[in-house]
Amino acid sequence: MLFPDVTLSAINYAFVLGITCLTVFCNFTKSSSEFSGYLSKVLRNYTEQACDGDFLSVRCPPRTTITVQSAFYGRRNPSHHQHCPSYQRHTLAGTNPLEDDKNCNMSTAHQKMLDECQDSRSCQVLVNSRLFGTDPCPSISKYLIVWYKCRPNEYKSKVACEEERMKLSCKRGMQMAIYSAMFGRTQQGTLECPVHHRRAHTLDCQSGVALQVLTARCQGRQSCIIRASTREFGDPCYSGTRKYLSVIYTCGE
Template structure:
């Protein structure tokens, strides 16, 4: 509860959301529009069997995996990877690469490896993704992702707890001096607190 004199009453905190950022484009730095365009776009990365797939987001953002596909979409797929050496030796390689196959664990694997990180690298290989639905066929991994801003103070809970825990009321000013500046230059910030009495 916030009293009319601007103080905050709190006996204990149930949850602190921390400092979250609101973007103010009119007061941002010249680099902010470039940063914002990178954050708002959709990314796609692809790698063939045996290669590493690298996913990376700009500073102060983290990966949000939207979808993933590991397998083969058939001969008509324009994103086909070249036949593997093993597949070239197989008399059925052409027929095998014409069929559709996918692994259902691709999305979960990419979430486990990359979600909420700034960058990650995954070996594209059927052993990594589980059961091989089309042995002998060359397969590939495609990942669709976004870069989500990561802009929260890591000390907000500590600061509020030390100033307000066990008191009938407390006054806390939301400032970068007290909470640091985890956001991109020119980003307006606010403090949000959830508490119980």
């Protein structure tokens, strides 16, 4: 007579355990899915563009801010810009395009977009030449293109000098996402890794595979260790240049 009760209890226990495990798994899957979606938004490169007279809007997801990578205002030759067609002018001989086959580039575009949007969650500008200063080509129709990324509000940064080991880590139960990585040297340099000689080259020299290597080695892990060496990243600099590895990353559940 005890066997049916034991069997029923076992079944009930297994059922409850199954529901509990399913709930935990679903919550874990949901959390992982949300973080993966967050990572995809944080790590991707964004591009926004608008024609003269239109508004250009730049926006980042919650918990991130705008980092302007580059900006272009003007017109390239040949343009072939589908969304911003050339102006037309009327003459006695008929309708002819303006001088839109010429190159026109306002060098102040990047700095102006930094002033308007950098470190903000969102921004909006009305595209016209007055926004960027003196117009060197007023007869040419122009457009604005902005390239940007969305930087996490909470992030960690690490620097390791050449041949040193760098350890990246997150709290238990969290995983890392590599936001940026640089191996080489910039003109600004870093206080942690000063040059050995005053006459050392100060030109920018950066590995083109640093982000790729860090992403492959550390993305999605709780911790990782990597050496700041030319064996890992190649040597992008002049002989004798003291290089360093600089990494920015964030952690999420």
